[in-house]
Amino acid sequence: xxxGYIYGINGSxxxxxxxxxxxxxxxxxxxxxxxxxxxxxxxxxxxxxxxxENTTGLGVGEPVEGLGKQLSVQLGPGIISNIFDGIERPLKxxxxxxxxxxxxxxxxxxxxxxRLWPVSLKVKVGDYISGGAxxxxxxxTNSVTHKIIAPPKVEGEVVFVEQDGEYNINHVxxxxxxxxxxxxxxxxxxxxxxxxxPIKQRFPASIPLITxxxxxxxxxxxxxxxxxxxxGGFGTGKTMTQHQIAKWSDADIIVYIxxxxxxxxxxxVLEEFSSLIDPRSGRPLLDRTVLIANTSNMPVxxxxxxxxxxxxxxxxxxxxxxxxxxMADSTSRWAEAxxxxxxxxxxxxxxxxxxxxxxxxLAGFYERAAYAVNLNGTEGSVTIIGAVSPQGxxxxxxxxxxxxxxxxxxWALDRALAYARHFPAINWLTSYSEYAADLEGWHKDNVSxxxxxxxxxxxxILNEESKLMEIVKLIGADVLPDLQRLVLEMARVIRLGxxxxxxxxxxxxxxxxxxxxxxxxxxxxxxxxxxxxxxxxVTIPTLLKSDIxxxxxxxxxxxxxxxxxxxxxxxxxxxxxxxEFYAEYA
Amino acid sequence: MxxxxxxxxxxxxxxxxxxxxxxxxxxxxEIRVNTGERKSGQIVKxxxxxxxxxxxxxxxxISLTNNTVKLSGHPMEIGLSEEILGRVFDGAARPIDxxxxxxxxxxxxxxxxxxxxxxxxxxxxxxxxxxxAIDGLTTLIRGQKLPIFSGNGLPHDQLAAQIVRQAxxxxxxxxxxxxxxxxxxxxxxxxxxxxxxxxxGSL
Numbered sequence: 183x184x185x186g187y188i189y190g191i192n193g194s195x196x197x198x199x200x201x202x203x204x205x206x207x208x209x210x211x212x213x214x215x216x217x218x219x220x221x222x223x224x225x226x227x228x229x230x231x232x233x234x235e236n237t238t239g240l241g242v243g244e245p246v247e248g249l250g251k252q253l254s255v256q257l258g259p260g261i262i263s264n265i266f267d268g269i270e271r272p273l274k275x276x277x278x279x280x281x282x283x284x285x286x287x288x289x290x291x292x293x294x295x296x297r298l299w300p301v302s303l304k305v306k307v308g309d310y311i312s313g314g315a316x317x318x319x320x321x322x323t324n325s326v327t328h329k330i331i332a333p334p335k336v337e338g339e340v341v342f343v344e345q346d347g348e349y350n351i352n353h354v355x356x357x358x359x360x361x362x363x364x365x366x367x368x369x370x371x372x373x374x375x376x377x378x379x380p381i382k383q384r385f386p387a388s389i390p391l392i393t394x395x396x397x398x399x400x401x402x403x404x405x406x407x408x409x410x411x412x413x414g415g416f417g418t419g420k421t422m423t424q425h426q427i428a429k430w431s432d433a434d435i436i437v438y439i440x441x442x443x444x445x446x447x448x449x450x451v452l453e454e455f456s457s458l459i460d461p462r463s464g465r466p467l468l469d470r471t472v473l474i475a476n477t478s479n480m481p482v483x484x485x486x487x488x489x490x491x492x493x494x495x496x497x498x499x500x501x502x503x504x505x506x507x508x509m510a511d512s513t514s515r516w517a518e519a520x521x522x523x524x525x526x527x528x529x530x531x532x533x534x535x536x537x538x539x540x541x542x543x544l545a546g547f548y549e550r551a552a553y554a555v556n557l558n559g560t561e562g563s564v565t566i567i568g569a570v571s572p573q574g575x576x577x578x579x580x581x582x583x584x585x586x587x588x589x590x591x592x593w594a595l596d597r598a599l600a601y602a603r604h605f606p607a608i609n610w611l612t613s614y615s616e617y618a619a620d621l622e623g624w625h626k627d628n629v630s631x632x633x634x635x636x637x638x639x640x641x642x643i644l645n646e647e648s649k650l651m652e653i654v655k656l657i658g659a660d661v662l663p664d665l666q667r668l669v670l671e672m673a674r675v676i677r678l679g680x681x682x683x684x685x686x687x688x689x690x691x692x693x694x695x696x697x698x699x700x701x702x703x704x705x706x707x708x709x710x711x712x713x714x715x716x717x718x719x720v721t722i723p724t725l726l727k728s729d730i731x732x733x734x735x736x737x738x739x740x741x742x743x744x745x746x747x748x749x750x751x752x753x754x755x756x757x758x759x760x761x762e763f764y765a766e767y768a
Numbered sequence: 769m770x771x772x773x774x775x776x777x778x779x780x781x782x783x784x785x786x787x788x789x790x791x792x793x794x795x796x797x798e799i800r801v802n803t804g805e806r807k808s809g810q811i812v813k814x815x816x817x818x819x820x821x822x823x824x825x826x827x828x829x830i831s832l833t834n835n836t837v838k839l840s841g842h843p844m845e846i847g848l849s850e851e852i853l854g855r856v857f858d859g860a861a862r863p864i865d866x867x868x869x870x871x872x873x874x875x876x877x878x879x880x881x882x883x884x885x886x887x888x889x890x891x892x893x894x895x896x897x898x899x900x901a902i903d904g905l906t907t908l909i910r911g912q913k914l915p916i917f918s919g920n921g922l923p924h925d926q927l928a929a930q931i932v933r934q935a936x937x938x939x940x941x942x943x944x945x946x947x948x949x950x951x952x953x954x955x956x957x958x959x960x961x962x963x964x965x966x967x968x969g970s971l
Contacts, residue, residue: 189816190813190815237793239793242816243789276886284883286881440885449890477885
């Protein structure tokens with residue numbers, strides 16, 4: 183192992199002299215307090231190390247010791263429901279060992295090595311297995327079955343299998359023989375965080391990640407294995423949107439990375455997720471969630487690593503055949519960490535001080551999202567939803583712009599909507615989803631034949647409204663022809679009754695796709711009928727005497743998710759409205 | 769403790785010393801100028817035996833030869849005891865109200881340590897400021913932060929002072945203290961704060 187000594191210190195960047203044996207990305211222990219660091223560059227004279235802990239008080243001449251392995255995470259049962267810091271140290275165990283404040287140089291194994299897991303083995307002596315093969319399974323939480331898979335680069339003939347029973351993560355449950363060498367396999371394995379875990383094949387996106395949020399699922403859908411960015415200035419509801427997706431999306435596992443955000447937000451996630459019940463499994467949401475916290479006051483280098491730690495954990499569960507969704511809140515803080523480190527390294531700054539490699543780093547992160555056939559033949563996916571916090575809400579800054587290049591879904595949060603108390607404050611004119619076309623087939627087969635058509639009609643009404651509003655601003659709505667005033671009225675119904683969604687209302691916080699489709703259907707049906715009436719000469723003020731518009735707006739609260747039969751009553755009401763007005767005025 | 773004679777380079781508020789051994793990062797140093805003046809500074813960068821010191825009191829009257837520097841061996845610490853209540857300090861925690869030194873019961877590193885997110889309780893209670901626009905609409909939650917955005921010519925000083933005068937806990941008791949930091953304010957503003965707090969008994 184390489185051993186050197188500290189020569190220079192500049193914030194979290196430490197220059198090391200005395201050894202030429204340090205490897206790139208090697209984990210090192212820095213100084214007498216053994217702070218954790220990672221090698222980021224090396225030349226004959228110096229090795230440069232970024233330290234994941236506060237370097238105050240570190241002295242020149244103190245030893246730096248290489249551990250001979252890349253910065254890695256430990257993968258095995260015990261990850262789910264846990265909360266880790268940016269380099270996979272368990273925060274609950276840190277609290278036990280060092281109290282409410284995080285001390286430095288703590289050396290705690292990521293996973294509990296004493297806990298016994300009830301393991302049932304899935305291989306037998308004589309089997310020939312290779313990377314990704316499921317060796318054993320254990321119930322990790324009440325909602326997640328953890329499959330112990332062979333590490334990707336391993337293969338061989340099984341020569342020993344442990345009996346079913348309760349074992350800790352370091353117990354050898356299986357031995358392989360390959361080329362005359364014996365390979366012991368335990369419940370846990372390690373993987374370097376900066377290297378994507380291998381897969382057999384990637385699929386294009388074709389299945390949606392269902393979030394139960396109408397503006398997302400219907401208007402701007404995201405596919406499983408896709409990428410989305412949620413940009414928005416402060417106070418626009420980025421965190422709330424992320425929380426809603428983490429709560430309600432149909433992913434099997436949620437990895438939530440709190441990256442440079444407020445500590446109280448992580449506390450909120452911890453509290454809410456342990457009490458909220460997952461509608462699909464009936465168990466607390468925390469049973470399928472992993473939290474990674476590097477709050478704004480935790481060391482900046484670990485923030486840079488936290489994103490990679492999170493995605494490596496996600497890929498591990500994907501390899502078991504699960505659909506994983508990652509929320510990163512917020513990638514801007516991560517980019518700022520990059521900028522801070524880059525400044526300390528005295529690299530040439532590019533746009534707004536961010537390093538020139540910002541876009542390739544962002545690409546490296548978002549490209550790890552995939553819908554894949556795993557090495558063991560199962561299908562799984564990693565979906566990334568990254569929040570972006572552009573300063574002053576200005577989307578032309580480098581992080582938003584570069585992120586836009588690599589994501590296919592852009593949910594632009596709008597301050598004006600947030601101030602108008604329109605939530606989720608996702609602007610339907612500036613947002614887009616390139617998955618909408620890819621998912622058309624799925625929607626046709628699984629929701630309804632007209633789903634894509636309805637979606638386009640709703641969008642075109644909203645677009646037309648925005649065009650008409652230009653005129654209305656100048657000369658008022660009264661001078662518009664009645665057909666156009668009807669468009670304005672219908673757009674209002676769509677905005678209030680469909681796009682706006684109340685996260686605190688039990689019927690509205692989560693809405694299944696079928697109900698979303700029926701709501702669209704009904705709104706368009708009303709539009710169609712009202713249009714005929716207007717064409718027959720019924721004026722808008724007359725039409726508005728009917729309460730049908732308000733009724734449809736409040737339908738989202740009045741019809742529970744399991745009362746879809748009520749839509750037929752609503753349709754009859756629309757018919758009644760039509761017949762009544764037709765008879766009277768047309 | 770070794771003292772080092774003479775600086776290598778002085779630029780703005782920074783002094784570079786060479787030949788310094790055993791320096792540690794963000795350590796506090798004491799600089800003695802031969803005019804009898806003492807200044808303190810902090811090591812902000814180390815490169816081998818070369819250290820860069822940021823001087824808190826400014827580098828005026830320091831030349832390359834007229835000073836010595838002494839390492840303290842620890843990062844910036846301040847002395848704490850119950851006596852600090854009701855006192856006024858400068859940015860380096862030295863009393864400036866003429867009431868004498870603080871007898872420190874313990875010393876604390878001002879850099880602090882990050883609070884473990886697991887150890888936090890989610891904030892649910894609030895601090896009453898007695899200002900209806902704050903209490904009613906943008907409540908000051910205990911354990912949260914509430915910035916006051918302002919501009920030139922607006923009465924943010926008065927508002928801040930009013931909050932300090934009136935802030936209190938509602939409901940169950942508990943100890944309540946206020947730390948007021950005025951950074952980069954004009955002399956008369958600082959005097960205004962001191963006077964208001966003295967008059968209202970907040971100090």
